[in-house]
Amino acid sequence: MKRSNNPAGISPMHTRRQALGLLSGAALLSATPRPAFAQRVDDVLNEAMVLRDPDVPATGNPDGDVNIVEWFDYNCPYCRKIAPEIQQVVQDDGKVRLVLKDWPILGEVSKFAARMALAAKYQDKYMAAHEAMIGVSSKLTEPRIRELLDGAGIDMDRLNRDATANAKAIDKILARNHDQAVAFGFKGTPSFIVGKFRVPGILTMAQFEMVIADARKAKKAN
Secondary structure (H helix, E strand, C coil): CCCCCCCCCCCCCCCHHHHHHHHEECCCCCCCCCCHHEEEEEEEEHHHHHHHCCCCCEEEEECEEEEEEEEECCHHHHHHHHHHHHHHHHHHHHHHHEEEECCCCHHHHHHHHHHHHHHHHCCCCCHHHHHHHHHEEECCCHHHHHHHHHHHHCCCCHHHHHHHHHHHHHHHHHHHHHHHHCCCCCECCCEEEECCCECCCCCCCCHHHHHHHHHHHHHHCC
């Protein structure tokens, strides 16, 4: 797992101790707000915003009964290594919705990659951008990112315009993703929520399948 460095311009709003007030037991999410956080919790940490933020891209089954939420960085080698395994689990299961939360914690190039991916959403090419960047084995640079995105069939002129025109909206998404990750006590990428279970680290395909099964059991029990 790649360790988090507080990215410039994004201030942590919550501590791990505070976030645990939003968890049932040690691992389950709760939609119950804490008055101490007032509106900020309602905006960022309620269950709907963690699992179904309308501005955050998702893939898999849109009507799936279990959500996997991943916080990742395009320059994180562990995120790249696990990406095809997660996609395989989602494909094999058929009832999982995968939520992709860009969390660029590894420097300026990571932030550039995340902003470009989210800007590609405006031409319905987020997944093309995501797959192009998460699928490489070498460290990304800005020229390499542009080369990859161009090769993925993304209109680069429009991408640049959309990135500029929507810069504030994109930065708000990244700030929400960051606040949630910090609040859940995640220390680096990749980190996950599976159903309502908090998974701060890497799992094997078999372990993902087990957690998904446990998430379904927990959902039925409620």
